Every structure is written in structure tokens, then in C-alpha cells.
Amino acid sequence: MGLKVVIASPEIIPFAKTGGLADVAGSLPLALKRLGCDVTLFMPLYREVVDRGFGTEPIGVQVKIPIGRRTVSADLFKGTTDGVPVYFLKRDEYYDRSYLYGTPDGDYFDNLERFVFFSRGVVEAVVSLGLEPDVIHCNDWQTGLIPAYIMSIYRSSLPATATLFTIHNIAYQGIFPADFLDLTGLPGEMYTMEGLEFWGKINLLKAGIVYSDVINTVSEGYSREIQTPEYGYGLEGILAKRREDLFGVLNGVDYSVWNPEADELIASRFSSDDLGGKLTCKKDLLREYSLRLKATVPLIGVISRFAEQKGFDILAEAMDALMKLDLGMVILGTGEKRYQERFESLAATYPKKLGVKIAFDNVLAHKIEAGSDMFLMPSRYEPCGLNQFYSLRYGTIPIVRATGGLDDTIKDYSGGRGNGFKFRQYSARALVRKVKEAISVYKDKKAWRALQVKAMQEDFSWDRSASRYIELYERALKKVREEPSTKGS
Numbered sequence: 001m002g003l004k005v006v007i008a009s010p011e012i013i014p015f016a017k018t019g020g021l022a023d024v025a026g027s028l029p030l031a032l033k034r035l036g037c038d039v040t041l042f043m044p045l046y047r048e049v050v051d052r053g054f055g056t057e058p059i060g061v062q063v064k065i066p067i068g069r070r071t072v073s074a075d076l077f078k079g080t081t082d083g084v085p086v087y088f089l090k091r092d093e094y095y096d097r098s099y100l101y102g103t104p105d106g107d108y109f110d111n112l113e114r115f116v117f118f119s120r121g122v123v124e125a126v127v128s129l130g131l132e133p134d135v136i137h138c139n140d141w142q143t144g145l146i147p148a149y150i151m152s153i154y155r156s157s158l159p160a161t162a163t164l165f166t167i168h169n170i171a172y173q174g175i176f177p178a179d180f181l182d183l184t185g186l187p188g189e190m191y192t193m194e195g196l197e198f199w200g201k202i203n204l205l206k207a208g209i210v211y212s213d214v215i216n217t218v219s220e221g222y223s224r225e226i227q228t229p230e231y232g233y234g235l236e237g238i239l240a241k242r243r244e245d246l247f248g249v250l251n252g253v254d255y256s257v258w259n260p261e262a263d264e265l266i267a268s269r270f271s272s273d274d275l276g277g278k279l280t281c282k283k284d285l286l287r288e289y290s291l292r293l294k295a296t297v298p299l300i301g302v303i304s305r306f307a308e309q310k311g312f313d314i315l316a317e318a319m320d321a322l323m324k325l326d327l328g329m330v331i332l333g334t335g336e337k338r339y340q341e342r343f344e345s346l347a348a349t350y351p352k353k354l355g356v357k358i359a360f361d362n363v364l365a366h367k368i369e370a371g372s373d374m375f376l377m378p379s380r381y382e383p384c385g386l387n388q389f390y391s392l393r394y395g396t397i398p399i400v401r402a403t404g405g406l407d408d409t410i411k412d413y414s415g416g417r418g419n420g421f422k423f424r425q426y427s428a429r430a431l432v433r434k435v436k437e438a439i440s441v442y443k444d445k446k447a448w449r450a451l452q453v454k455a456m457q458e459d460f461s462w463d464r465s466a467s468r469y470i471e472l473y474e475r476a477l478k479k480v481r482e483e484p485s486t487k488g489s
Contacts, residue, residue: 002035002036002037002038003037003038003134003135003470003473003474003477004037004038004040004131004132004133004134004135005029005032005037005038005039005040005133005134005135005136005137005473006039006040006041006042006122006126006131006133006135006136006137007025007028007029007039007040007041007042007136007137007139008041008042008043008118008119008122008136008137008138008139008143008146009021009022009025009041009042009043009139009140009142009143010043010044010100010101010115010118010139010140010142010143011025011043011100012025012026012041012043012081012086013025013026013027013081014026014054014081015043015046015048015049015052015054015079015081015086016043016046016048016049016100018100018101019168019169019305020168020251020384020385020386021139021140021168023251023254023386024139024166024168024218024251025041025043025139026081027252027253027254027462028252028462028465028466028469029041029081029084030081030082030084030254030462031252031461031462031463031465031466032466032469032470033083033084034463034466035463035466035467035470037470039084040084040085040086040087040131040133041081041084041085041086041087042086042087042088042089042122042125042126043086043088043089044088044089044094044095044114044118045077045088045089045090045091045095046095046096046097046100047095047096047097047098048100049088054079055079056077056078056079056086056088057077057078057079058075058076058077058078058090059076059077059078059087061075061076061125061128061129062074062075062076063076063089063121063124063125063128064124065117065120065121065124066120066185067113067116067117067120067183067185068182068183068185069182072091072093072117073091074089074090074091074117074121074124074125075089075090075091076088076089076090076125076129077090087125087129089117089118089121089122089125091117094110094113094114094117094118095114101142104337111174111176112174112176112180112183112202112204113183115141115142115143115145115174115204116145116183116184116185118142118143119142119143119144119145119146119149120145120149120185122136122143122146123136123146123149123150123154123158126158127154127157127158132158132160132161133158133161134160134161134162134473134477135161135162135163135164135473135476135477136150136161136162136163136164137163137164137166137469137473138163138164138165138166138208138212139165139166139168140166140167140168140169140172140205140208141172141173141174141203141204141205141208142174142204143165143208144165144174144204144205144206144207144208144209145184145186145204145207145208146163146208147163147165147207147208147210147211147212147213148184148186148190148196148207148208148210148211149186150163150211151163151211152186152187152190153185153186160477160480160481161480162213162214162473162476162477162479162480162481163211163212163213163214163476164212164213164214164215164216164469164472164473164476165208165209165212165214165215165216166215166216166217166218167205167208167209167215167216167217167218167226167383168217168218168383168384169383170205170217170226170231170232170233170235170383171233171309172205173198173203173204173205173206173233173235174203174204174205175198175201175202175203175204176201176202176204177201177202178191178197178200178201178202180202181196181202184196184202190207194210195207195210195211196210198234198235199234203235205235206235206238209235209238209239209242210238210242212245212476213245213475213476213479213480214245214247214472214475214476214479215239215242215245215246215247216246216247216248216249216469216472217246217247217248217249217383218248218249218250218251218383218384218405219248219249219250219251219383219384219404219405219408219409220248220250220408221248221403221404221405221407221408222248222381222382222383222384222404222405223246223247223248224248225381225403225404226239227239227240227243227246231381247472248408249465249468249469249472250384250405250408250409250460250465251384251386251389251405251465252389252460252461252462252463252464252465252466253386253389253390253393253460253461253462254462255393255461258366258369258389258390258393258394259393260277260278260370260393260394260395260456263366263370265362265363265366265367266281266284266366266367266370266371267280267281267283267284267367267370267371268280268281268284270370270395271456272395272452272453272456272457275395275449275452278370278371278394278395279295281367281370281371282295282299282371282372282373283295283371284367284371285299285301285330285367285368285370285371285372286299286328286371288330288355288364288367289330289355289357290351290355291328291330291352291353291354291355292352293328293352293353297326297327297328298326298327298328298373298374298438298439298442299327299328299329299330299371299372299373299374300327300328300329300330300372300373300374300375300376300399300435301329301330301331301368301369301371301372301374301375301376301391301396302315302329302330302331302332302333302368302375302376302377303331303332303333303365303368303369303375303387304331304332304333304335304377304387305333305334305335306333306334306335306336306339306340306343306358307335307336307339308336308380309379309380309381309382310335310377310378310379310380310382311377311378311379311380311401311426311431312335312336312339312343313380314378314426314427314428314431315376315378315428315431316339316342316343316346317428318428318429318431318432319343319346319354321428321432322432322435323346323349323350323353323354325435325436325439326439327353327435327439328353328354328355329353329354329355329376330354330355330356330357330368330372331343331354331355331356331357332356332357332359332361332364332365332368333358333359333360334358334359334360340358343356344356344358369387369390369391369394369396370394370396372391372396373396373397373442374396374397374398374399374421374435374438374442375387375388375391375396375397375398375399376398376399376400376431376435377398377399377400377401377406378399378400378401378431379400379401379403379404379406380401380403380426381403381404382400382401382403382404382405382406383404383405384404384405385400385404385405385406385409388400388405388406388409388410388420389409389458389460391455392419392420392455392456392458392460393455393456393458394456395452395453395455395456396455397413397419397420397421397438397448397451397452397455398410398419398420398421398455399420399421399422399423399434399435399438400420400421400422400423401422401423401424401426401431402422402423402424406422407422409460410422413437413438413441413451416447416450418451419451419454419455419458420455421434421435421437421438422434
């Protein structure tokens with residue numbers, strides 16, 4: 001009998017998504033199931049889930065959740081994703097909203113209350129349903145209180161349940177005024193420098209780090225980076241203290257979705273044995289963006305959140321130099337208003353060579369991966385990254401900055417070796433220099449074809465990553481069942 005695993009996540013594909021966390025939370029369970037685990041998922045029942053008609057049904061179970069001095073109820077709904085059960089916590093007061101975490105103007109004012117409700121509600125539901133999981137796998141700050149609840153209020157109810165906490169992006173921490181500590185219902189003694197306290201406030205991500213049995217992030221490189229002041233966002237000290245319990249596990253790719261041989265969203269399918277369809281996809285992409293470029297001109301794709309983290313400051317600085325080169329570029333994404341406006345302005349300046357669409361568009365994302373020759377990811381930091389994996393499979397050669405998961409997965413091209421192009425210095429000059437290098441290789445059609453074939457044969461499937469997660473689950477279980485806990489003391 002395999003491990004019984006509960007995965008709690010604030011977003012899960014196909015139900016609701018704002019970023020890569022949803023991809024991980026939707027794909028990892030399927031790989032775990034293939035490896036024999038008994039997996040159950042939990043997430044909030046957002047308006048988006050209801051509106052998109054996923055067929056969730058009430059199960060007739062209601063859990064009571066203490067929040068501060070009042071008790072609120074959650075109706076449990078149930079759905080499935082590829083045979084894996086998904087429980088949804090429903091309370092319209094918190095989740096019947098247009099966005100998951102906030103509007104374009106900022107975060108929702110009651111996010112602490114919303115995710116106290118979710119975190120404690122997950123634990124209450126697990127107990128009420130009699131699931132008795134071996135491990136509860138928590139993801140990001142929205143679930144950071146679950147390990148704290150398990151360790152304190154619910155330890156007697158779940159005496160043999162371990163916790164794994166995954167940090168997908170340490171920059172987002174869930175920091176709230178200390179005055180609202182009572183909403184959590186946690187013992188006051190947990191509000192210390194060794195616990196929830198963070199510069200006079202409460203920090204939900206820190207709670208997950210401190211009170212979980214094992215911690216991981218989504219690449220080996222990022223697990224090291226976040227222990228430094230440059231990348232730790234104030235939590236490098238507590239992470240260094242728990243370094244024996246901190247691991248890096250690369251995200252994987254669902255090749256049933258991202259595969260040019262079977263992709264129904266692109267203009268023509270292709271493979272490493274027959275790349276002819278890729279040219280058809282490129283012509284289709286040029287039409288999509290109304291770019292007047294010859295199909296022989298190298299085309300660079302970008303799909304990203306418009307944010308400094310993703311390198312949009314150095315990309316904006318580099319654009320005039322890039323537009324002087326013999327290339328085209330297509331960009332898709334949403335994000336910070338200043339970058340959206342800057343790149344829309346650049347597209348107006350270079351209408352024949354640069355196309356920009358401010359949107360979240362899954363179909364167009366597939367078209368960009370299939371039709372581009374290169375894919376640019378100039379991130380300031382990148383916990384793992386997923387688009388470099390997609391790009392490799394589509395023969396779209398990544399050009400990345402050497403950080404986090406990008407550094408772990410992309411090997412710089414040199415004389416036939418490597419699977420992409422990588423620059424280390426975070427600067428517009430280094431970015432432009434590496435693009436020029438990629439273009440020079442592109443002009444050698446034989447060398448470029450060999451590079452594409454090599455890239456398309458890389459394997460970053462979920463099965464390998466899922467096996468590593470099982471190892472971490474077993475490590476966490478061993479700590480709970482064989483050793484007295486000293487976390488947070």
C-alpha cells in the first residue's frame with residue numbers, strides 16, 4: 001500500500017491558476033498516483049471554479065472553523081482531476097470574487113482571514129473525513145499555517161501525520177499585522193522570533209518553514225540561493241538554521257499537455273525526426289502578431305509575468321539594441337502596469353519586428369512555444385521555471401539568465417554541447433551579447449538543427465520529480481514517528 005498524501009494548495013490546474021504553483025499542484029498528484037500513492041487534494045471553491053463548470057458536487061459535510069472569536073462553517077464540495085479526488089472548501093464570503101488573491105490594485109484586505117479559514121479548514125476536513133494521511137503537503141504562504149496547526153492544536157487528532165512545506169517563490173510571504181494574531185487561534189507562545197514573528201508582524205510563509213517536518217523548494221539552485229541575503233527576503237537565517245531539512249526538487253512537465261507531436265492547439269504538429277511542422281507554426285505565429293518578417297529571420301518568444309523578478313527591467317533596457325538586430329520578438333503576459341505600458345510603447349515603435357499582447361492566453365502560449373526559434377527568460381531570480389522545459393520539447397532554444405532552476409536545467413551551448421544559451425551577469429549588455437551568440441549559431445543551419453534535436457530529447461517528466469517527493473515524504477514521516485519534535489522550540 002502506498003503513502004496516503006493530502007496536498008493542500010491555493011490553486012490547482014485545471015480549476016484555477018495564477019502561476020506555476022497551479023501547474024505543479026495539478027500535475028504532481030497524477031505522477032504520485034502512478035507511483036502508487038493514495039492522493040487527495042484540497043483547494044478553495046473560487047468563483048472561477050464554479051463559473052468554468054467543473055462539476056463539483058456538495059458531499060453533505062460541513063466543517064466548523066474557529067477564526068478569532070467566531071466560528072464559521074465551510075461546506076465541502078468534491079470533484080476529480082484524472083481520477084484524483086479534489087475537495088473544495090466553499091464559503092462565498094471569502095471566495096466568490098473575481099480574482100484569487102487580490103485585484104490589479106492590490107491584495108484583498110482580508111487575505112489573512114481567507115487563508116486562516118482555508119488552512120484550518122483543510123485540517124478540520126481531514127479529521128472530519130477520517131482521511132488519516134501519512135503526509136500533508138503544503139504549498140506557499142496560503143497554507144503555511146497548516147504545519148503550525150498540526151504541531152499544536154491538532155497533534156492529538158493527527159498524531160502520526162507529517163508535513164512537507166514547499167516554497168514556490170519566497171518573495172511572497174503572507175505578512176500581516178501582529179494585531180491579527182488572534183485570528184489564527186494559535187497559542188501566543190508561537191509568536192516569537194523562532195516562530196511566527198517577523199519584524200513585529202506575523203509571517204505565514206515563515207510559519208510553514210518553522211513548523212513543517214521537511215521543507216523543499218523547486219530546484220537545487222534555488223534551495224541554496226534562498227539561504228543568502230540576496231535571495232532570502234529576510235528568511236535566510238531561519239532557512240540556514242533548518243538547512244538539514246531543506247531540499248530542492250525540480251518541477252516536472254506534463255508531456256501529455258506540452259508535446260508538439262500531439263498538441264492540438266498549434267498549427268502543425270512536429271517531432272525531432274520531422275521538424276517541418278515547426279516552420280508552419282512559425283508562420284502562423286507571425287500572422288497572429290501581424291509581424292512582417294521573413295520566416296528565415298530568427299524569432300524570439302517571451303511568455304511571462306511583467307515584473308522585475310522576470311527580468312523586465314533589463315529587457316526593457318536592452319530592447320532598442322535588440323531591435324537593431326536581425327530578429328523578431330513576440331511577448332505575451334500581464335503584470336506591472338509600468339512594464340505593460342513600456343512594452344506596448346515599444347511595439348508601437350517597432351511594429352514590424354515586435355508584437356506584444358497583454359493577456360493570459362493558453363492557446364497563444366502553445367503557439368509561441370511551437371512557433372518561436374528561441375525563448376528568452378532573463379530572470380533576476382527563478383525558483384524553477386517551467387517555460388524552459390516546454391521550450392526544449394518544442395525545439396525552441398532557451399536563452400536564460402543563470403539563476404535558480406534556469407541555471408540547474410540549461411547548459412550553455414559550446415561547440416555542440418549544451419541545450420541552450422545562458423548568461424550570468426544581470427545586465428542588458430549581457431542579455432544582448434547572449435542573444436547575438438544564439439543568432440550566430442542559428443545561422444549555421446546544421447548546428448541549429450542538431451541543437452534542436454538534442455533539446456527535444458531532454459526529459460523533465462514528473463515521474464522523476466515525484467519519486468524524489470516520495471523520498472521527502474518518507475523522511476518527514478520518519479521524523480514524526482521516530483524522533484521527538486523540536487521544531488519552533
